[in-house]
Amino acid sequence: MATTTGGGTNTVITDASRGQRLRRLQALQILVLLAVTMTVFGIARPDTFLTVFNIRGIVQNTSIYAVLGVGMTFVIITGGIDLSIGSVLVFSGVVAAKTMDAMGGQGWGTALAGAAVACCCGLGWGLFNGFMIAKAKVPALVVTLGTLSAALGFAQIITKGLDLRSAPQVLVSKVGFGNVVWQIPTLSVIAAVVVVVGIVLLHRTRFGLYTYAVGSNAEAGRRVGLDVDLHLIKVYALAGLLAGFAGILNLAFFQSTTIGGQSNTPLNVIAGVAIGGTSLFGGVGSVFGTVVGLFIPIVLQNGFVQTNVQPFWQQVVVGAVLIAVVYVDQKRRTAAQRGKSPRFSFLKGRTR
Amino acid sequence: MTALLEARGLCKEYGQVQALAGADFEVRAGEVVALIGDNGAGKSTLVRALSGSEPPDSGTIRFNGEPVEISSPTVAQALGIETVFQDLALAPHLDPVQNMFLGREMMRPGVLGRLGFMDVTRMRERSRRAFDDLGATVGDLGGPVGSMSGGQRQGIAVARAAAWASKVIFLDEPTAALGVVQTAHVLDLIRRVSAGGIGVVFISHSMPHVMEVSDRIQVMRRGRRVATFRTSETTMEELVGAMTGAFQQEQGQQQGEA
Amino acid sequence: MNRKIVFRAAVASLLLTVTAACGSGSSGSSSSASGKAYKIAFIQGVSGDAFYITMQCGVQAEAKAEGVTVTTQGPQKFDPTLQTPILQSVIASKPDAILIAPTDVSSMQQPIAQAKANGIKVVLVDTTVSDPSVAVSAIASDNSGGGKAAFDAVKKLAPQGGKVLVVGVQPGISTTDARDKGFADAAKADPAFTYLGVQYSQNDPAKAASIVSAALQKDPDIVGIFASNLFSAEGTATGVRQAGKQNKVKIIGFDAGPDQVRALKDGTVQALIAQQPATIGSDGIQQAVKALKGESTTASIKTGFTIVTKANLNSAAGKAAVYKAGC
Numbered sequence: 001m002a003t004t005t006g007g008g009t010n011t012v013i014t015d016a017s018r019g020q021r022l023r024r025l026q027a028l029q030i031l032v033l034l035a036v037t038m039t040v041f042g043i044a045r046p047d048t049f050l051t052v053f054n055i056r057g058i059v060q061n062t063s064i065y066a067v068l069g070v071g072m073t074f075v076i077i078t079g080g081i082d083l084s085i086g087s088v089l090v091f092s093g094v095v096a097a098k099t100m101d102a103m104g105g106q107g108w109g110t111a112l113a114g115a116a117v118a119c120c121c122g123l124g125w126g127l128f129n130g131f132m133i134a135k136a137k138v139p140a141l142v143v144t145l146g147t148l149s150a151a152l153g154f155a156q157i158i159t160k161g162l163d164l165r166s167a168p169q170v171l172v173s174k175v176g177f178g179n180v181v182w183q184i185p186t187l188s189v190i191a192a193v194v195v196v197v198g199i200v201l202l203h204r205t206r207f208g209l210y211t212y213a214v215g216s217n218a219e220a221g222r223r224v225g226l227d228v229d230l231h232l233i234k235v236y237a238l239a240g241l242l243a244g245f246a247g248i249l250n251l252a253f254f255q256s257t258t259i260g261g262q263s264n265t266p267l268n269v270i271a272g273v274a275i276g277g278t279s280l281f282g283g284v285g286s287v288f289g290t291v292v293g294l295f296i297p298i299v300l301q302n303g304f305v306q307t308n309v310q311p312f313w314q315q316v317v318v319g320a321v322l323i324a325v326v327y328v329d330q331k332r333r334t335a336a337q338r339g340k341s342p343r344f345s346f347l348k349g350r351t352r
Numbered sequence: 353m354t355a356l357l358e359a360r361g362l363c364k365e366y367g368q369v370q371a372l373a374g375a376d377f378e379v380r381a382g383e384v385v386a387l388i389g390d391n392g393a394g395k396s397t398l399v400r401a402l403s404g405s406e407p408p409d410s411g412t413i414r415f416n417g418e419p420v421e422i423s424s425p426t427v428a429q430a431l432g433i434e435t436v437f438q439d440l441a442l443a444p445h446l447d448p449v450q451n452m453f454l455g456r457e458m459m460r461p462g463v464l465g466r467l468g469f470m471d472v473t474r475m476r477e478r479s480r481r482a483f484d485d486l487g488a489t490v491g492d493l494g495g496p497v498g499s500m501s502g503g504q505r506q507g508i509a510v511a512r513a514a515a516w517a518s519k520v521i522f523l524d525e526p527t528a529a530l531g532v533v534q535t536a537h538v539l540d541l542i543r544r545v546s547a548g549g550i551g552v553v554f555i556s557h558s559m560p561h562v563m564e565v566s567d568r569i570q571v572m573r574r575g576r577r578v579a580t581f582r583t584s585e586t587t588m589e590e591l592v593g594a595m596t597g598a599f600q601q602e603q604g605q606q607q608g609e610a
Numbered sequence: 611m612n613r614k615i616v617f618r619a620a621v622a623s624l625l626l627t628v629t630a631a632c633g634s635g636s637s638g639s640s641s642s643a644s645g646k647a648y649k650i651a652f653i654q655g656v657s658g659d660a661f662y663i664t665m666q667c668g669v670q671a672e673a674k675a676e677g678v679t680v681t682t683q684g685p686q687k688f689d690p691t692l693q694t695p696i697l698q699s700v701i702a703s704k705p706d707a708i709l710i711a712p713t714d715v716s717s718m719q720q721p722i723a724q725a726k727a728n729g730i731k732v733v734l735v736d737t738t739v740s741d742p743s744v745a746v747s748a749i750a751s752d753n754s755g756g757g758k759a760a761f762d763a764v765k766k767l768a769p770q771g772g773k774v775l776v777v778g779v780q781p782g783i784s785t786t787d788a789r790d791k792g793f794a795d796a797a798k799a800d801p802a803f804t805y806l807g808v809q810y811s812q813n814d815p816a817k818a819a820s821i822v823s824a825a826l827q828k829d830p831d832i833v834g835i836f837a838s839n840l841f842s843a844e845g846t847a848t849g850v851r852q853a854g855k856q857n858k859v860k861i862i863g864f865d866a867g868p869d870q871v872r873a874l875k876d877g878t879v880q881a882l883i884a885q886q887p888a889t890i891g892s893d894g895i896q897q898a899v900k901a902l903k904g905e906s907t908t909a910s911i912k913t914g915f916t917i918v919t920k921a922n923l924n925s926a927a928g929k930a931a932v933y934k935a936g937c
Contacts, residue, residue: 045703047704048702048703048704049702051702053701053702053728054698054699054702057695057698057699057701057702058698060698061694061695061698156812160781160810161780161781161810161812162780162781162782163714163782165715165716172720176720177720201468204469204470205467205468205469205470206457206459206468206469206470207468209446209450209454209457209470212443212445212446212450213443213446213450213454215445216443216444216445216446216498217441217442217443217444219439219441220440220441220442220443220451220454221443221454221455222425223405223425223435223437223441224425224429224441224454224455224456225424225425225426225429225455225456226454226455250691253694254690254691254694254714254716254717255716255717255719255720256690256714256716256717258689258690258691258714258717260689261687261689261690261691261692262691264687264692265691283443283444283445284445298695301695301696301699302695302698302699302702303699305683305696305699305700305703306699306700306702306703308681308683312657312658315686
């Protein structure tokens, strides 16, 4: 036993980097799919698809989803789900618009106050979700289905169902439609910052590690002394916070609180997260994958419009791609990993 | 030499089932104590009670002679008590290093550490040393634990416990799922750990393993300790007799039984 | 091997993409001799809706006559968050002109301005934006005229006069707001009628039903209700039935899609105010082509209405007024 210590150390070093390379490769594969898709459309519509204007549009349209996707990735890695982000976005946007309206003014002061209010609203809903899921042990699917309905309801009560359109000028012209430099949209730069922070948080910090640990084996976490419940609350709070922040970006981009317009948002974001290789069973996933995963449906839609595919076909293909990509991913995962049997942990109550 | 960890009269009920009915126990520094008994005798419950994951309903626990209340795994860890459960309690998607340090991460110095950044390099080095020290064969320090063999996972779990335990390690059936070579490996691990002055307690159904590695053997039956033997002074027949109730050493404690 | 699977999946999905692209193709292409064949894109408010399909029919027929190419796109829901990316994709594909039914007055303003900035002529059809000057022309039903037409229908069905109510969709939609106002103005102007105001159903039949039940509790002598879309009309009919006031309360619906016509046939509503989407579409193409040729355009065009009742439903005029499910 244990006689080959010296030799073992050497293999350990090389093998460690192999494991990491494998994970990067998984993210790269989705990236390749995106690149291939873009190439195909680029060939089909060489004069219009790969233009600065079009790429800018695609990036801009992905930005708000990307902000939401960061939070959703954390939630899904814990084995949970958050259906409420669309409604929380609307609610936060509504309260922010009301606040900015009351403050008056078209300047940065008003806009920043609005952003702060939106973030607080989102954080509040997220904390509520997290508390109900972690402490009251209500399944995440049920809790967030409830807040999906409730947050939208409150938004409609506040506005009497009438979309608010009072975004300060700077918010619309500088954030919603402005460029940082050249043709780089401010909105997308903000989203990119959120994404980078999300990547660092998930892969480099203890918070990220605990997120994986909770999704991988919550009981193991508890045994080594992790406060699993508290961590879940934090993760849902993060998702809520980002939904609130997306609320102010949404207001800047659409100049409207889009009360009726966000019902598909959570599902679109979840689809992006899934395409991006994050497992709905928890324990696996990356923010980078999510961003690529969010791009794929948007690029497909853009390309289909340009190649003049009938609108209904677009939905069919996006759905088919979602299933195909997740199927392949699942196949690879089961091949690569024996052990934990898949289960829809978010469908069950989190019982000890 | 006084016992390092000592329990007297532990009781634990699950509804109608009396899992522990006044169990006693002790382990000294540097010795290997085997805990044996039939299914349902209360071995695992005793380990859970002493490791803080399911505190007992009543009874006293002493650590270094001082009464303590081990109310959670964190308290046990603070005392230097580590446990390897039957299900190993590893996170299958995390790599060996992450599992090794889960809940006890080494942070980067300064502001970065306070922001939650971990010192991955240092943790990897420490893990490698821990695995090497115990001769645990861990193929891929960066790969998910879930993709490794049962023996490798067992090695990681034991190495983790050994790395953090300064006083006592509990091992719940560490050899149950292993092949011959891997079993020999784990038994070897147990000896190495105890040689470092740590009290090792292990539960096993395998008499040969128990005879091979332990210094003392405690037999449990119906939620109580019914006998304690020096391994060098006992026989397989005597142990089986104690487990089945044919032989009773600690008569005094049987009186409560109807 | 893993890479192979992913690669195969990628290829499969792309093949699907390409076949889908080939399968549907472009519609309404034509090669008339009248000079340059302009490329025009038509973006509906929502795809698969009879109103916009009928408009598309008008667009295609007129495009054929003018010798221009038309492609049609539309979001799954009447929703600016879905329409904006489609508009941006269309702009990127560089058509000569865009006909668009904006889904929100403010949200669509900037994206449409972007189209103009890219040198594309924009024509607004049906709905509009807060500053329609970005477009060369805005063509829509005279919605306040539609409201007035609805009141005329009430007057015809309940000549004795009495209390009238409006069940609207939700505030903030330029078209329905104008209809409601047109009805209100006409009702207030007529001394024989008392206008009870507008209640919003939020596009929910159940809510419309409870609104109407409550209104009939308070004012049992209501003679006419103008329900400004289908769901409102269905809910209104339920509310009226609950109160046992069928035949006493006349319900006027708006639009003449297949569902509305069925509602008229089975007596849920007593009259329909039909818009003329085909005319809006063909006028839109005319204006776009004029703008492209550098001719002067009409900034605002209002199209009319047809009142459809059971009596004229099967006449030639009635048949023409009903919306189509396909061209």
